[in-house]
Amino acid sequence: MVVRRVDVVVAVVFVTIGLAEELSAPERLSWWWARLGFAAALVLLRRAAPLGTLVVDVVVLQTLLMPVSIDNYRVWQAFCILVGMHTIGREIILSGPDRDPLWRRLGAVAVVAGSVVFLVFQDMAMRSDYVATVGYLLAAWVSGLLLQIQARRIAERNAAVATAAALRFRETLADERARIARELHDIVAHSVTVMVLQAGVVRRRLDPAQQAERDLLAGVEDAGRDAVAELRRTLGLLRGGAGPGLDAQPGLGRLDDLVAQLAEAGVAVRVTVDGGPIPALPPSLDLSAYRIVQEALTNVLKHSGADRAEVAIAHGPDVLSVTVTDAGDGQAAAGPAGAGHGIVGMRERAAMFGGTLAAEPLPGGGFRVTAVLPVPARTAVARAAAVTA
Template identity: 40%
Template structure:
């Protein structure tokens, strides 16, 4: 569609150039009748013929210029007084400079100047002064320069548009990456908050169902623990959703950390998992908040997996070791290590790996050689003095 419009416009321009060139040709011949050849039908035909290539000035500008220069040269050589400074030649020279590369544009300018020189030299003697020739040369060079300027401006604008498009694509890619990262973070936080409490509630509900008839008091304690665990889960979920919801101001409490491990261990004991906790060494300074939270979530996920998969009668042990420049956290049990390792990794362990990697740590997850399952992570700590 665009090519058709361009062709139509160029054809109209060629018609206008032809209509304008014929009167100009007749007036010039009449004004210089004493030293130019009288206009005739052949001269008019040459004028019309040199104007026809303007119709392809954007499709084949250099070829059109060469085709137009042939009748123009004949007009000059036969003494009609028309040369490369005719309207068609000027339009085509400008078109080559505006729509083709530098090499083609220089070729067109050189060809126009050469044809003008040959036409003047081969034609009849004229009283033209050197200033007249200088004016023609200046006009040719000026139009050529105007065409080159337009082409360079178009190239500059195209580069700006392309750069803006690249920046927009890069911004869109960054936005998608940020959204994906945020979705991953939200999913990890939701899993860490919900999975542990739901697992504890599931185990306690199963225990309450088994002893409901034989030991109602024990079942009542299990149901009370389920109620408390559910309330804690709801409170944490409410805080998390309040943070994620735009425009909502949530009441934020401190994030859990290693200081909360005793309460976590006690909760696991109440859920039926025999759990021990040992802490070696002392932190020289408060742990970074992110490392503290990641270590707590690792212990929480490790104990939750032990509660789910270790089996009845298994014991879990949590070991926290503070060393110079390093924090070592380990969760191990003596349950069904090989069977647990055969299970596909869940979202919890994937999230823990991401947390540990975020702080430059190293994590090992898998069954132990002597039986049982182990989750261990080592976090590097910067020694800031």
Template identity: 40%
Template sequence: MPRPVDAALAGAVGVVSVLGSVAASRHGHPARPLDWFAFALLVAGAVALLWRRSAPGAVLAVTMVVTLTYLLRGYGMGPIFLPLVVAYLTAAPRSPRWPMYALPAIGFVVVLWGVPWATGQEAVPAAGMVGIGAWLLTLVAIAEGIRQRREAIRARRQRAREAARSAEEERLRRASEERLDIARELHDVLAHSLSMINVQSGVALELLDSKPEQAGVALASIKDASREALVEVHAMLRTLRRGGELAPLAPAPSVADLDALVERARGAGIDVTTTVSGAPRRVPSAVDLAAARIVQEALTNVVRHSGEAAARVQVRYLPDRLEVCVDDDGRGSGASPGAGAGGGIAGMTERAHALGGTLTAGRRPGGGFRVEARLPLSDSDSGEDATA
């Protein structure tokens, strides 16, 4: 259906064409006065403009036929060219350049020599030829300007769509990273605490009748572990409800305090020894947290799968990296950590890779299991963190 603006344009062009042609016929010397066919041609050229957007090529062809027929009938010059101009300026920017730009040259030849020869009228004088030629060149220039503007608008819209698509992809990527961060944090908080609770509850059940005082110690450990887990989970949930980054209210674990990191594992019956080599120093907070979580998760796997084993935690401060190694002696009766560790090893690996480091986990040749992480240090980041 034609747009209202196209209907208004067609109506205005029709009125100007009819009134202008009547005035030109009265004051000029046409070979043939206007009759019903002339008015029909004038109206047909204007009506065709109703479909100039939906079928620009067809409308241009119709207005060309109407204009040429009008001239060949000898009705004389007048605003009959107006519908043709509108149709041309609509079709030219949407069509290949050179065919459309050749049409004015063809029209120049037809109007100045073809029509006078066919109708027996006098040829257009040289001054008129120059004027018509200049007018046609102006028409081509206007069509090219419209084309350039359309292409600029199209390019701008394309850039906007690409920017919107990139923004959406970035939003989805960030959402995915946030989900992974949440999953890792929940796993680190809950898996560590629940593993300790599971071990201590088993100990409490075994000692409840024979050694109730030791069962009480295990139950106290369960209470402490569950309380700490609830505090961290509630803090995380409050942060998520506010829409901020994960920033637990409790102090973040740190490899600088190994005794605190291994306290729960020791409470679960694991004989944990710690070793620190190199010159201890402040490291970037992201590296410190990742190293601490790796130690916690590795000890959680020892508790979960190795029973009453012994473990050794080593932290090595090197000039360009921080290394963390957790070994167990494999004396427990549980399954291998690699066989049933769930997402623990995957989470530790993701943490190391996110910092540009590496993590290896597997059985040792002499028995037991080893988790070893190498986390690179950035001098600039380390310096900033140390002076914070």
């Protein structure tokens, strides 16, 4: 049997009430402390064995130890059986998919009905005593049933809310991954197309005698074109019906346009760059850093209520850090309902490069989003940029 902390608290309160009643009574019952202790034990163990404790209460306490009569009746004696009736209503599940076994449900009905009938035939002073006895016992049992129904409805509602939240999270994550896939499709297709064009230029500059080299470069061109075509066929559904042309993808070099758009919407954005001009970055990394800034500033505009924000960019030989800070109400990334879906895409983009993203409210008000992105070797990036040019 497992006794919960709340059961101990209820038992302590019960003993306190019983002590107060016995110590203030004109005439104390013989062995009252043993009887009160026995009743307290029933209250303590009632949740672990609701049917058994109520049967023992009625048969032993209410009949053998303290027969119900007008002369020796105690309030704590009534509390003991009322608590037992309430516990049966609260703990025994009569209906629903998770209902108790049949023997427990039939036992609950039998114990409740038997207790009511048994106590009604005790020594009562007036007819109203019979009505009060039946009313109090059934009220205690029904109150437990109502609490059980309420708890089950709350649990079902919480489960439905959690399921809906998980579904929204998965949909947001899937949408963001699809968006990243579309952008990577454009970047990879563009890079492979440049490689094909460069191979074609080299092939046309070869001497006629270098036929073997010309054939190898022609094979490179054909393989590159096949790769781009296959990539477009594989990721075509992710383009959302867009045309086959290659879209120009933004990067950190286009932050001025984003700042201008935010200024028109009423949010003044100040951009600072630590470490000098931003060197050439891999297209996918440059795009993701831009999207993180864009998403963070969009959340500032939609949710924070701030009229200004700051974007701080710091870069070193192998790392790029982007920080967006606002002076709003601390809800920039979480949104009005605290769902936090604005963070999902930013964190997904950072994780794609092995980076990290932190989003947190500031102590004095406002919100800060910081992304730290590892940067590949700059020599390869510079060489690729030179070839593209």
